[in-house]
Amino acid sequence: MNFESLGLAPELVRAMADVGYTTPTPIQAEAIPLALAGHDLMGGAQTGTGKTAAFALPVLHRLAKAGPMRGPRKPRALVLTPTRELAVQVNDSLRSYGKHLRMNTATVYGGVGMQPQIEALRRGVDVLVACPGRLLDHLQQRSADLSQIEVLVLDEADRMLDMGFLPAIKRVLSHLPKARQTMLFSATFEDSIKKLALELLKDPRQVQVTPVNATAASVSHVVHPVDTSRKRDLLIDILSRRHQDQILVFGRTKHGCNRLAEQIEKSGIPAVAIHGNKSQAQRLKALRDFKSGEARVLVATDVAARGLDIPLLPLVINFDLPMVAEDYVHRIGRTGRAGASGEAVSLVAPDEGGLLRAIQRLLKADIAMKEVEGYVPSTGIRMGNDNASRGRPSGQRPPRRDGAAPRGRGPRGGGDRHAHAGPKGHGPRGGGERRQRAAD
The missing domain is CATH 3.40.50.300 (P-loop containing nucleotide triphosphate hydrolases)
Structure with missing residues (x-):
């Protein structure tokens, strides 16, 4: 055809x-x-x-x-x-x-x-x-x-x-x-x-044409257990060894992505961040730099990365696991596109076992776990039942689908200013397209 x-x-x-x-x-x-x-x-x-x-x-x-x-x-x-x-x-x-x-x-x-x-x-x-x-x-x-x-x-x-x-x-x-x-x-x-x-x-x-919550068959998945304090070092080690590849790294928060991109830059690897606190001009420039190869690493939040079209992206790294298991599928969908092979690497701390378990339940498959020499964590990943069914570490409140704080009065942005009307129909409560205040 x-x-x-x-x-x-x-x-x-x-x-x-x-x-x-x-x-x-x-x-x-x-x-x-x-x-x-x-x-x-x-x-x-x-x-x-x-x-x-x-x-x-x-x-x-x-x-x-x-x-x-x-x-x-x-x-x-x-x-x-x-x-x-x-x-x-x-x-x-x-x-x-x-x-x-x-x-x-x-x-x-x-x-x-x-x-x-x-x-x-x-x-x-x-x-x-x-x-x-x-x-x-x-x-x-x-x-x-x-x-x-x-x-x-x-x-x-x-x-x-x-x-x-x-x-x-x-x-x-x-x-x-x-x-x-x-x-x-x-x-x-x-x-x-x-x-x-x-x-x-x-x-x-x-x-x-695609099963719900499925990832591409051409994508290989692996988890590297690592202490939270060593995640950054392991990430930079991986990036250094994959010096010819463009790599998308996912973080959980805007400030965390900014800080991580700066640390990657200091290690000598060109990197840019994209998240809701960036202006539209800054976001478009970051994307252009990444697509052109001027920046080899793009560090992004879930909301900011939605809709990115980056062909032949060989590797996606989850520096932080997503708080909502379905977002793992959206993240990994950036690689292995149109039948090409791809890799999904997740750096998982011992206390992120609940999040990992939720992802594996969603995928209906275990993800291979591989320790990296020099970065073996002090304790194993805790895959117990504490909050695992809800996909979050013990003691944390349930995440909201929009990424805002659990007790917020509505989503604080994401992609568009009029997502929510204010009281009595007098317009939005702010955030969104213009200010992007969400915790993305």
């Missing part, structure tokens, strides 16, 4: 060949024909399976087939994403796939000035990629008009719900025509996703 056999426009087939893609991935092979036929769609796919092309190609095909709009160019397709980084990645893909078509795309997200976005919308846009909060700002200022939307895509819908964007999404939906095609993509189909799908989609077709 090739892209031409899916019925795509020749310009799109040519563009895919230009970027080296000739054979559709499973999600593309199943989803694209259904989308081209005009069906609403529920697409289940993990990061790295080619899901962006699975919705981007049908969207571009539909708009190209319809021809240019008469009069002012208002957006005809809308893609909603949970984070700024994912919005940028999706927009880059749309431009790449549609480079042989006369199609304008634009992104709308917080953390940057509105005026350039307003000017782009005034010039005319065919496909708009947006985070819900900033899009609501534009709708309130009447700088965005969604009355001509033909296709709506919700990308990473599970993460949008986790981050509390449902009220904002519903407000955006009130500005869209009821007669439209809607596609929803999610890594999981939990009850909340199914409920949202029932509200938004009409007689949807469902495509699930």
Whole structure:
């Protein structure tokens, strides 16, 4: 099977060949024909399976087939994403796939000035990629008009719900025509996703090509037991031995990631950090430096790394295990993409046994444990039952899915400013797209 056999426009087939893609991935092979036929769609796919092309190609095909709009160019397709980084990645893909078509795309997200976005919308846009909060700002200022939307895509819908964007999404939906095609993509189909799908989609077709909470078969997993006080030394030792590889390192907190990147830099290894306290310009520069090879190590939090598209990443290291077991799958999804081999290394302290056990339960498999000479911990990893079923070390409060403090009054950001309305509908409680105050 090739892209031409899916019925795509020749310009799109040519563009895919230009970027080296000739054979559709499973999600593309199943989803694209259904989308081209005009069906609403529920697409289940993990990061790295080619899901962006699975919705981007049908969207571009539909708009190209319809021809240019008469009069002012208002957006005809809308893609909603949970984070700024994912919005940028999706927009880059749309431009790449549609480079042989006369199609304008634009992104709308917080953390940057509105005026350039307003000017782009005034010039005319065919496909708009947006985070819900900033899009609501534009709708309130009447700088965005969604009355001509033909296709709506919700990308990473599970993460949008986790981050509390449902009220904002519903407000955006009130500005869209009821007669439209809607596609929803999610890594999981939990009850909340199914409920949202029932509200938004009409007689949807469902495509699930990746088992829920599965990691790529091409990824090898290993745990290195190590005392907390020796983690940094072991990490730098591993990075030094893998001097030719680009490596993504996950930390648990913003400040911890900053400190870790600085320590890696001091060891002579170029490293950058990406997290919610960074400005949008800083985040994009860090990502550019990493992709170009100027920085060999990227240290990131879970929320900041969501949506990163880094091809052929050979190694992901968990400096800290995630507090929520499902986030392990999202982290590891950065490597072993499109059938390539990858490695997932976790540095696990003795008191992180509960977190490790929760991850192994989720994967329904044990992870190989390998001690590293010179870094053998003073005690073994405690894999007992204390809090293990909840996946956290003993004595810690349950983590919230949005990463905020357990007793907070709502998520404190993540990717978008309007994730939560304030009292009596007077707007958000702060954080989010512009300030990113979450503990990500």
